[in-house]
Amino acid sequence: MTRILVDTSALLAFLDGDDPRQALVRSAFEDHVDDELVTHGYVVAESLAVVRRRLGVAGVTTLLDDVLPAIELLPVDVELHLSAQRRYRASLPTGVSFVDHVSLALMDREGIRTALVLDADFDRRDIEIIPETSPSPAQSGGSAA
Amino acid sequence: MIRTQVSLTADQMRRLRTEARRRKVPIAEVVRDAIDRIVPSDPGDRRARHARLLAAAGRFHSGTGDLAARHDEIAGEGEW
Numbered sequence: 001m002t003r004i005l006v007d008t009s010a011l012l013a014f015l016d017g018d019d020p021r022q023a024l025v026r027s028a029f030e031d032h033v034d035d036e037l038v039t040h041g042y043v044v045a046e047s048l049a050v051v052r053r054r055l056g057v058a059g060v061t062t063l064l065d066d067v068l069p070a071i072e073l074l075p076v077d078v079e080l081h082l083s084a085q086r087r088y089r090a091s092l093p094t095g096v097s098f099v100d101h102v103s104l105a106l107m108d109r110e111g112i113r114t115a116l117v118l119d120a121d122f123d124r125r126d127i128e129i130i131p132e133t134s135p136s137p138a139q140s141g142g143s144a145a
Numbered sequence: 146m147i148r149t150q151v152s153l154t155a156d157q158m159r160r161l162r163t164e165a166r167r168r169k170v171p172i173a174e175v176v177r178d179a180i181d182r183i184v185p186s187d188p189g190d191r192r193a194r195h196a197r198l199l200a201a202a203g204r205f206h207s208g209t210g211d212l213a214a215r216h217d218e219i220a221g222e223g224e225w
Contacts, residue, residue: 001182009213017203018210026202033195036182049220054212055205062201070191070198079169097217109168118213 002035004130005107006071007117008046008099011039015051015059015067021118021133028116028131037071037116040106042099044068080105096121151176 013019014026029037051059076084084101091101100121107115107127114128122129153161165172185191212219 001185008216012216013213014202015205016207016210016212018206018208019213020210021213022203026199029195029199029202033192046216046220050212050216053219053222054207054209059205062204066197066201070194077169095217 002032002114003110003112004032004035004037005103005112005115005117006037006039006043007103007115007119007122008043008050009118010116011043011047011063011067012050013118015055015062021131024131024133025116025118032116032130038074038110038112039068039071040074040076040102042076042102044073046099074106074110076102076106080109 010025010028013021013024014029016022019025047063048060051063081102084098084105087105088096088098088101100119103115104122104124107113113126114130115122116130118133161172161175165175168175
């Protein structure tokens with residue numbers, strides 16, 4: 001059983017029928033039914049913010065009631081938070097978001113080597129990204145959350 | 146939480162301590178994680194949760210299709 005970190009971008013593309021990579025993400029979830037899907041609270045907070053704004057309360061309740069129960073929530077303790085904060089500070093002014101730094105620090109701590117993600121920030125030699133897809137222009141251009 | 150007592154070999158204890166140090170968590174957390182991996186929760190429950198997740202695929206339509214690509218910007222637009 002492989003542990004797979006699920007990122008905000010994958011959750012959003014999965015829910016949004018208009019996302020051009022929605023089918024790819026859905027297939028990735030289908031292909032890994034026997035693996036252990038994990039995420040953390042910062043991804044949940046970020047996803048809730050975007051879903052509430054763009055998909056409304058129905059989107060939020062679907063995320064909370066139907067999607068997240070299938071994904072294990074891993075704790076982010078103070079030490080991990082501060083480690084991510086240091087990485088984020090050192091990486092400025094690149095566009096890698098703080099939430100992505102938390103995800104990467106969590107993957108390092110837990111020895112997780114696979115991520116379900118559509119975000120170019122995870123493009124690291126030691127991380128296998130699923131689904132295999134090139135990042136969208138908006139992603140590769142960087143962002144600053 | 147239920148307290149219990151378990152006897153380990155010296156080598157198992159050494160490996161457990163090493164892993165706990167690597168993760169920077171208590172030894173008990175490594176033990177709990179190992180149990181969850183070896184004896185996962187009811188597979189039927191897991192599959193039911195996964196099926197419910199899959200049923201939500203593409204349920205909504207943003208009209209823009211850019212939520213995943215621009216989520217950093219969108220998250221900063223309004224109230225959390």
